[in-house]
Amino acid sequence: MAKEDMKISKDKFAPAILDASLGEAIGKPSLNFWQDSWLRIRKNKAALVSIIVMLLVIILAFVGPLISGHGTNEQDLKRTNLPAKIPVLESVSWLPFDGTMVRNDGTVVDVYEQKNIDEYFWFGTDSLGRDLFTRVAKGIQISLYIAFLAALLDMLIGVTYGAIAGYFGGRLDSMMQRVIEVISGIPNLVVVILMILVFKPGIMSITIALAITGWTTMARVVRAQVLKLKEQEYVLASRTLGNSHSKIIFKHLLPNLAGVIIINTMFTIPNAIFFEAFLSFIGLGLSSPLASLGTLIDDGFKTLRLYPHLMIFPAVFISIIMVCFNMIADGIRDALDPKMRD
Amino acid sequence: MARYIIKRFIYMLITLFVIASLTFFLMKLIPGTPFSTAGKLSPEQLQIMKENYGLDQPVAVQYAQYIVGLLKGDLGISFQFNNVPVTQLLLERIQPSLVLGFQAIFFGTIIGIVLGVISALKQNTWIDYSSTFIAVLGKSIPNFVFAGVMQYYIGVKLGWLPVLFWKGWDYTIMPTIALAMFPIAITARFMRTEMIDVLGSDYITLAKAKGASSFEVAFKHGLRNALIPVITVLGPLTVSLMTGSLVIEQIFAIPGIGEQFVKAITVNDYSVIMGTTLLFSFMFVVIILIVDILYGVIDPRIRLSGGKK
Numbered sequence: 001m002a003k004e005d006m007k008i009s010k011d012k013f014a015p016a017i018l019d020a021s022l023g024e025a026i027g028k029p030s031l032n033f034w035q036d037s038w039l040r041i042r043k044n045k046a047a048l049v050s051i052i053v054m055l056l057v058i059i060l061a062f063v064g065p066l067i068s069g070h071g072t073n074e075q076d077l078k079r080t081n082l083p084a085k086i087p088v089l090e091s092v093s094w095l096p097f098d099g100t101m102v103r104n105d106g107t108v109v110d111v112y113e114q115k116n117i118d119e120y121f122w123f124g125t126d127s128l129g130r131d132l133f134t135r136v137a138k139g140i141q142i143s144l145y146i147a148f149l150a151a152l153l154d155m156l157i158g159v160t161y162g163a164i165a166g167y168f169g170g171r172l173d174s175m176m177q178r179v180i181e182v183i184s185g186i187p188n189l190v191v192v193i194l195m196i197l198v199f200k201p202g203i204m205s206i207t208i209a210l211a212i213t214g215w216t217t218m219a220r221v222v223r224a225q226v227l228k229l230k231e232q233e234y235v236l237a238s239r240t241l242g243n244s245h246s247k248i249i250f251k252h253l254l255p256n257l258a259g260v261i262i263i264n265t266m267f268t269i270p271n272a273i274f275f276e277a278f279l280s281f282i283g284l285g286l287s288s289p290l291a292s293l294g295t296l297i298d299d300g301f302k303t304l305r306l307y308p309h310l311m312i313f314p315a316v317f318i319s320i321i322m323v324c325f326n327m328i329a330d331g332i333r334d335a336l337d338p339k340m341r342d
Numbered sequence: 343m344a345r346y347i348i349k350r351f352i353y354m355l356i357t358l359f360v361i362a363s364l365t366f367f368l369m370k371l372i373p374g375t376p377f378s379t380a381g382k383l384s385p386e387q388l389q390i391m392k393e394n395y396g397l398d399q400p401v402a403v404q405y406a407q408y409i410v411g412l413l414k415g416d417l418g419i420s421f422q423f424n425n426v427p428v429t430q431l432l433l434e435r436i437q438p439s440l441v442l443g444f445q446a447i448f449f450g451t452i453i454g455i456v457l458g459v460i461s462a463l464k465q466n467t468w469i470d471y472s473s474t475f476i477a478v479l480g481k482s483i484p485n486f487v488f489a490g491v492m493q494y495y496i497g498v499k500l501g502w503l504p505v506l507f508w509k510g511w512d513y514t515i516m517p518t519i520a521l522a523m524f525p526i527a528i529t530a531r532f533m534r535t536e537m538i539d540v541l542g543s544d545y546i547t548l549a550k551a552k553g554a555s556s557f558e559v560a561f562k563h564g565l566r567n568a569l570i571p572v573i574t575v576l577g578p579l580t581v582s583l584m585t586g587s588l589v590i591e592q593i594f595a596i597p598g599i600g601e602q603f604v605k606a607i608t609v610n611d612y613s614v615i616m617g618t619t620l621l622f623s624f625m626f627v628v629i630i631l632i633v634d635i636l637y638g639v640i641d642p643r644i645r646l647s648g649g650k651k
Contacts, residue, residue, distance in 0.1 A: 181353060181357075182353070182356055182357050182360055186357065186360070186361050186364075186623060187581055187584060187622055187623055187626045188581070189581065189584060189585045189588075189622070190361070190365075190619045190622055190623055193607065193619075194364070194365060194368045194369075194619065195368075197368070197369075197607065197615070198368050198371045270482065274484055277484055277486075278484065278486070278585065278589065281484075281486050281589055282588055282589060282592065282604050282607075283604070283607070283608060284607065297486070297487060297490070301486075301490050301593075304490060304493070304494050308494060311490055311494075312491075315487040315490065315491065318484060318487065319479075319482060319483045319484075319487060322482035322483060322484065323478060323479065323482040323483075325482075326478060326481055326482045327478065
């Protein structure tokens with residue numbers, strides 16, 4: 001029926017220009033790998049939102065301690081266990097930011113009035129009167145620090161190991177593969193716990209423990225890619241021109257692996273954050289007075305019934321960070337992995 | 343096939359041996375003694391204590407005794423519980439952990455598969471988006487956070503389910519949900535991709551062309567083929583369950599192996615730590631082996647060979 005209604009005027013048609021030289025013309029500016037990937041990430045709304053939220057969280061982590069006016073370990077027993085109170089938001093009745101607390105018998109008390117405190121503690125205070133906002137901000141800093149350090153070590157060890165195994169091949173490769181096979185057979189939980197038992201618990205031992213167990217996936221992926229890439233003509237050309245092995249690996253092969261390496265690193269980050277929080281939660285991670293999100297959740301958990309805010313705030317932030325990093329990692333994988341392209 | 347299984351079995355033994363040795367020597371490096379009253383003991387008394395537990399002998403002898411004991415299934419004696427053998431201690435506590443683990447993986451994978459199939463069939467609708475959202479949350483939110491929040495709101499505030507302990511089936515519900523979140527998330531996402539992949543293949547088009555109903559196409563032709571690769575995620579899931587059991591058992595005060603392990607760490611009970619480590623590793627290695635072999639048996643497209651690639 002649409003056919004009958006539609007009348008297309010003749011002037012909309014014009015003969016095509018048959019010029020062979022124009023057939024090969026490129027209509028739009030060509031994009032390199034990174035520009036193309038950026039276009040893809042921009043189309044992925046979830047990843048984009050996650051990047052923005054993550055930036056905000058990072059800003060909060062570094063600016064927070066400066067604007068709160070309290071130190072991480074500043075104790076004051078006159079203001080212990082205050083609930084959260086934020087200016088402006090305190091007048092919104094359904095938000096828990098009005099400085100009141102519901103007792104177990106159902107009565108509502110304004111703790112700030114009771115203790116005669118005029119100051120606002122945005123996330124409340126803990127059992128020693130320390131400002132929770134400052135501590136959460138500091139905790140995010142530590143979690144991010146551990147995550148990036150673990151990712152970096154993972155990248156260094158995994159990429160080097162994988163590149164060497166893949167590039168040189170032969171007996172060396174099969175030996176190195178056997179080592180990986182044995183190591184990846186050991187559950188990483190066990191390795192991490194043993195490492196932390198032997199070394200003193202702390203940021204460094206957590207990072208080292210994560211690095212020891214985390215690199216095998218990276219090494220496998222890099223090795224497989226190098227095996228494929230080393231047969232390419234440009235490697236042969238480079239070798240014919242007399243370049244050393246290390247130059248070929250680092251100058252020619254690794255830049256071509258950037259996508260795979262970035263994808264793998266991005267998935268290490270949320271893993272490392274989770275493991276740090278997990279270890280701190282079972283009492284093997286950082287210890288007081290250092291505050292990571294894991295230790296804060298562990299502390300808050302002990303008084304969950306009386307002062308739920310002590311656990312809720314760090315828990316919300318670790319969840320936001322984990323969701324964001326997972327979404328960003330997914331987005332980057334979709335953007336960089338040629339197999340995932342639609 | 344047989345060659346492959348033998349090869350994998352040998353690897354398994356090597357891995358277990360490496361783990362056992364590693365655990366032993368790392369334990370020897372730990373500072374501090376396992377005797378809680380070490381400070382109050384005179385050197386002579388300490389010497390007697392050490393002789394009692396065989397700690398006065400050279401490390402090499404201790405190592406040999408340890409390995410021989412392992413082969414006999416003897417994991418040593420616990421330092422904290424009046425000389426109870428570790429094997430017995432673990433056996434007493436394995437039941438709650440196993441029940442919890444099986445429930446979590448059973449319900450987790452089934453819910454995950456259902457969610458994944460639904461979102462693959464209703465691609466890019468609100469059903470798909472909300473199931474993806476659940477999956478992202480389940481993958482991202484640490485299970486101890488989830489357990490704590492659930493314990494507070496469902497257990498304490500609403501009072502629907504018991505908050506702590508291990509006294510009946512209703513006590514297992516909350517810990518199971520907390521543990522199952524990760525399996526649900528992983529299987530749902532994996533299942534969705536697999537199912538979309540399968541639904542786009544030629545034999546599905548053929549089945550449709552022959553006039554099979556959409557239900558038949560989805561479940562008889564699609565699901566069966568999409569299910570095979572899901573077996574591969576069982577390995578990582580077991581690991582997550584072991585990690586999870588440590589915190590979940592502690593949070594819900596469940597007398598399982600995980601809770602025992604965390605306690606042993608805080609009191610330096612070497613032999614329990616070593617025993618649990620070995621048990622975890624053993625379960626992990628065996629499950630990985632079973633998964634790999636199952637995968638080869640079920641999917642004829644995968645050819646297993648003992649030779650080099």
